[in-house]
Amino acid sequence: MMVSESGDLQADRSEPGRQAAPIAAERQSVMPRGGEAVAPSEALRVDGVSKSFGLVQALYRVSLSVDHGEVVALVGDNGAGKSTLIKVISGVIVPDEGQLYVNGERVVVRSPNDAAQCGIRTIHQDLALADNLDVVENLYLGRELFRGVGPLRRLDFAAMRQRTAAALLELGIGTISNIRTPMAQLSGGQRQTVAVARATLENCPILLFDEPTASLGLKEARHVIELVQRLRAQGTAILIITHNMRQVFEVADRIVVLHLGKVGAVLRPSSTTPEVVVRAIMGKAP
Amino acid sequence: MSEPVSPAAHPLDEIPPRDHARPTDRLVSFAKRWLSAALSQGTAMPAIASLVIIAVFFQSQSQYFLSPGNLSNLAVQATLVAIIALGEIFVLLLGDIDLSLGSMAGASAALLGVMITNGHMPWLLAIFIMLAFGALLGSFQGWWIAWLGIPAFVVTLAGNMGFLGLQLYILGPNGTLGIFDPNIAALSGTELPVSVGWILAAIVGVAVVASTLVRYARGGVAVRSLSRPVVVGVLIVVAVAVFNASRGVPTPFLILIALLVVAWWVTMNTSPGRHLFAVGGNAEAARRAGVQVKRIRMAAFAVSGTLGAAGGLIAASYNGSAGTLTGGGTLLLEAIGAAVIGGTSLFGGRGSVWAALVGALIMSGVENGLDLMNSDQPVKYMVQGVIVLLAVSLDTILRRRQSRGRQLGAAIA
Numbered sequence: 001m002m003v004s005e006s007g008d009l010q011a012d013r014s015e016p017g018r019q020a021a022p023i024a025a026e027r028q029s030v031m032p033r034g035g036e037a038v039a040p041s042e043a044l045r046v047d048g049v050s051k052s053f054g055l056v057q058a059l060y061r062v063s064l065s066v067d068h069g070e071v072v073a074l075v076g077d078n079g080a081g082k083s084t085l086i087k088v089i090s091g092v093i094v095p096d097e098g099q100l101y102v103n104g105e106r107v108v109v110r111s112p113n114d115a116a117q118c119g120i121r122t123i124h125q126d127l128a129l130a131d132n133l134d135v136v137e138n139l140y141l142g143r144e145l146f147r148g149v150g151p152l153r154r155l156d157f158a159a160m161r162q163r164t165a166a167a168l169l170e171l172g173i174g175t176i177s178n179i180r181t182p183m184a185q186l187s188g189g190q191r192q193t194v195a196v197a198r199a200t201l202e203n204c205p206i207l208l209f210d211e212p213t214a215s216l217g218l219k220e221a222r223h224v225i226e227l228v229q230r231l232r233a234q235g236t237a238i239l240i241i242t243h244n245m246r247q248v249f250e251v252a253d254r255i256v257v258l259h260l261g262k263v264g265a266v267l268r269p270s271s272t273t274p275e276v277v278v279r280a281i282m283g284k285a286p
Numbered sequence: 287m288s289e290p291v292s293p294a295a296h297p298l299d300e301i302p303p304r305d306h307a308r309p310t311d312r313l314v315s316f317a318k319r320w321l322s323a324a325l326s327q328g329t330a331m332p333a334i335a336s337l338v339i340i341a342v343f344f345q346s347q348s349q350y351f352l353s354p355g356n357l358s359n360l361a362v363q364a365t366l367v368a369i370i371a372l373g374e375i376f377v378l379l380l381g382d383i384d385l386s387l388g389s390m391a392g393a394s395a396a397l398l399g400v401m402i403t404n405g406h407m408p409w410l411l412a413i414f415i416m417l418a419f420g421a422l423l424g425s426f427q428g429w430w431i432a433w434l435g436i437p438a439f440v441v442t443l444a445g446n447m448g449f450l451g452l453q454l455y456i457l458g459p460n461g462t463l464g465i466f467d468p469n470i471a472a473l474s475g476t477e478l479p480v481s482v483g484w485i486l487a488a489i490v491g492v493a494v495v496a497s498t499l500v501r502y503a504r505g506g507v508a509v510r511s512l513s514r515p516v517v518v519g520v521l522i523v524v525a526v527a528v529f530n531a532s533r534g535v536p537t538p539f540l541i542l543i544a545l546l547v548v549a550w551w552v553t554m555n556t557s558p559g560r561h562l563f564a565v566g567g568n569a570e571a572a573r574r575a576g577v578q579v580k581r582i583r584m585a586a587f588a589v590s591g592t593l594g595a596a597g598g599l600i601a602a603s604y605n606g607s608a609g610t611l612t613g614g615g616t617l618l619l620e621a622i623g624a625a626v627i628g629g630t631s632l633f634g635g636r637g638s639v640w641a642a643l644v645g646a647l648i649m650s651g652v653e654n655g656l657d658l659m660n661s662d663q664p665v666k667y668m669v670q671g672v673i674v675l676l677a678v679s680l681d682t683i684l685r686r687r688q689s690r691g692r693q694l695g696a697a698i699a
Contacts, residue, residue, distance in 0.1 A: 124574065128574045129568065131635075155560065
């Protein structure tokens with residue numbers, strides 16, 4: 001939902017034992033445009049987002065941006081805050097402070113519905129699928145197709161099945177032989193392909209991938225990487241979390257390293273090496 | 287190149303390649319696949335098989351069990367339990383439970399008695415108000431559960447006691463209100479004329495066949511699914527023939543079927559209906575997909591309350607009064623048992639509204655059969671208890687199998 005300049009994301013919280021100066025420098029490097037100036041190609045901007053769970057500071061004033069037609073890889077060690085950041089952007093959790101901008105306009109995302117209406121779709125690490133529903137119903141959950149009018153308005157299962165089959169074919173997914181199979185009967189890799197298909201079913205301008213290839217075989221992982229490249233070519237802004245360094249260097253235009261809830265470094269694959277990225281992940285100077 | 291993805295209509299539509307196995311082996315293999323599909327999808331087929339076994343057993347014990355007159359009585363007996371069970375299914379699909387439906391039926395019946403007997407209100411208006419009263423009570427509970435996150439067990443347990451108090455308060459010091467309105471009495475004490483029964487059966491049969499053919503033409507169902515309207519048609523003809531051999535189709539049973547058809551349509555063809563299953567399967571996944579989980583939960587309790595009130599209406603009509611015992615006794619437990627026996631999971635996300643009918647017929651059939659065998663009440667309670675225990679055990683085993691299958695799938699991947 002496009003909601004301008006409202007909500008409680010503005011609250012400024014004091015830093016619990018964090019260093020402020022390096023953050024400012026990191027923000028400069030993450031957002032070279034800086035300040036309030038917004039480039040026309042910028043699809044998503046996260047500005048100063050913090051989130052704590054009790055005494056644990058999961059994110060502290062994290063800022064980054066993703067342009068249209070750009071893939072930004074979000075890397076970091078376990079507990080660095082990658083999934084928390086994805087959940088904030090996708091509306092699953094509400095941040096303590098910070099702002100989100102979509103196409104340069106401030107938006108308030110307080111629920112997954114808000115994110116979807118801003119054009120943000122997500123593949124979550126836990127896939128977020130209903131095991132008792134079949135592939136078609138999971139793909140269209142929350143955005144079902146209808147036919148008929150008035151009290152006789154009903155779900156259009158035939159259209160949803162046809163489009164699901166077409167979407168899976170387009171993704172090159174051939175491991176699911178029956179799209180009416182309940183999710184509980186699918187393997188981990190099949191479930192992940194369904195989650196990918198669900199996120200890419202509509203041409204969303206912003207896609208968030210949280211470990212999209214974690215459970216996939218080589219063939220399916222290759223399809224997903226090719227899909228990411230294809231979507232980038234179409235102008236989609238993609239923020240992707242992955243631990244696979246080879247994939248990072250294959251698809252990313254920029255690499256944002258999170259360390260203990262803060263942006264540790266921003267690197268370009270063309271001018272860095274996997275060793276440098278790993279050092280940044282471990283919190284050492286690149 | 288990847289294999290094509292087929293939009294097959296049913297797991298059974300995946301026909302394995304023909305082999306040279308013996309016909310008996312193939313039959314056993316088909317039976318296994320049918321049972322596996324039926325169990326995993328939470329259909330009422332195992333319960334229907336149980337119903338057949340019960341019918342055969344009690345007919346062997348008493349020649350009157352399958353007589354038209356007894357089956358007609360059985361249908362009327364099962365109606366009240368089935369309506370309450372239907373209300374229960376709406377919340378069971380979410381993985382919640384409603385322990386207040388019995389006293390909600392009682393409170394609603396008491397309100398009806400006051401409106402009809404003391405207030406001399408027109409019967410249709412009184413029914414409308416009592417159903418709205420049930421919806422209000424259900425919504426009230428749903429608000430506590432959905433918005434405050436209080437477990438349904440606790441809220442509806444409190445509701446059970448609170449609504450019982452409300453029922454006694456509405457009834458006043460006399461404790462019983464006679465309801466002598468002939469229209470209210472007709473809801474449970476009349477039957478359709480024989481000719482009307484057949485005409486209705488013909489209309490419903492033609493509608494079912496036409497609907498299936500239209501869906502087939504649109505590519506919405508597979509060839510094998512075309513057998514379904516045939517089965518439904520045969521069931522309708524047999525049921526109407528049996529009822530007409532007695533006194534005609536009982537009105538309360540007709541009301542139950544109408545409620546079931548509407549509930550089936552809502553749960554299978556509308557997004558709020560499908561969202562019930564999604565929330566029951568994985569509430570967080572549904573929330574992340576944009577489903578309004580809180581609204582769905584509150585709506586389910588509102589529907590449940592409305593059906594609780596409808597149960598109160600049938601009970602008041604059947605008894606000709608609203609009293610302190612209306613909606614009490616073992617009604618609620620029988621309804622929950624019927625829903626679970628019919629194939630609705632206590633853990634949410636699996637089941638069908640038809641479970642209310644099949645489960646209620648099993649519960650009432652066992653009671654009726656034991657009555658014909660001159661069994662005592664303690665024996666009846668114990669047998670019903672064993673049946674409920676077996677149904678819940680089956681549900682738990684299925685859930686465990688499903689979970690194990692998923693873990694295995696993840697491990698393989």
